[in-house]
Amino acid sequence: MLDHEQILIRRGPRSGLPVILAVHSTVLGPAAGGLRLWRYPDWRDGLSDALRLSAAMTLKFAAAGLAIGGGKTVVALPHDAQPDSIARHDVLYDVAEAIDSLGGKYAVGPDVGTTPDDMAVIGEVTTHVFCKPQALGGSGDSSPHTARGTLAALRAVTRHLYGDPSLKGRRMALIGLGHVGEHLARLLAAEGADLTVTDIDPAKRSIADELGAAWQSPEDILTTDADILIPAALGGVLTPQVVPNLRCRAITGPANNQLDTAEVGDLLHQRGITWIPDYIASAGGVINAGTTELHGFTPDQALTRVNAIESTVTDLLTTATTLGITPAQAAHDLAHRHLRTAKAQHTPGA
């Protein structure tokens, strides 16, 4: 069954690339979600990604208590394309026009493959854009705020596991040293965590050296002995095949769509591994952008709201233990409670 409100697919008139806008829900308010510019084996894989990611955005905003709906844009590059070789300006104008045609139902921000500077270009065509550079009045790069929110989630999980939120000496295995992962690695190092890191880009090894972190290959880190595994690269890393080999007590990270299939959540639970859904652990960036750009919060007020992810995760873990459900189920229930309340308020006679 299609549970998205609207899907717009068009071949970009300038770029010739498939531009896919998925508006999952505007029950809580006009939708928002990032622009993913990424390679796919087939453009339909980009469509599947847009559908999944936009539904996750609805849950992310709902669980964070923000009056924003869920959406996502994917521009599906051919599997052998080099992102640097594409006519970026053309792609961004194609995306901007598609967004503008929705008349404010959906606003875009950066995601994998795009930056605040790209949002500035989109902002030349439409006002429905978040996270433009601060010099242009936007909230800028969301990744430091995303990292800060993940740190808050990690503190809550550490308290759940060991009765103390301190990360000092805790063994953290971090996958991906990109925009979010590098910020997070630095925050964890500052907290005295015992860090092991990886990236498919060998040049990122210098970050490990600088921080005194151990380096492992992307293949081996998944099964490394750790307190918490932190996926901060792309999705789908947790597969049914990987779960029996995991040697961590919990998994909490910002990467979107970590579970290869929904059943992996149950497999993790059966193995006693605590998994916090990515839409909770990665909400810091959208909380910062949404509260500052839409609700006029100061940076300090926004930071307080981002840090509140620690209490959200603590509540989810307590609810899960009390009701004998997974934290993922508790998060799903929390988000859907907010959505039901909003729906009831919009229903005439409700």
Ligand SMILES: NC(=O)c1ccc[n+]([C@@H]2O[C@H](COP(=O)([O-])OP(=O)(O)OC[C@H]3O[C@@H](n4cnc5c(N)ncnc54)[C@H](O)[C@@H]3O)[C@@H](O)[C@H]2O)c1
């Ligand atoms: N940027 C944000 O504010 C934000 C917000 C919410 C969620 N996220 C999610 O967090 C994740 C990371 O986002 P980002 O902005 O840091 O992206 P990014 O593209 O800057 O970084 C991803 C990093 O992962 C590495 N990588 C890719 N595949 C890998 C693999 N198999 N093993 C190890 N490393 C691998 C890349 O080389 C890169 O360094 C994504 O899933 C994104 O959707 C990001």
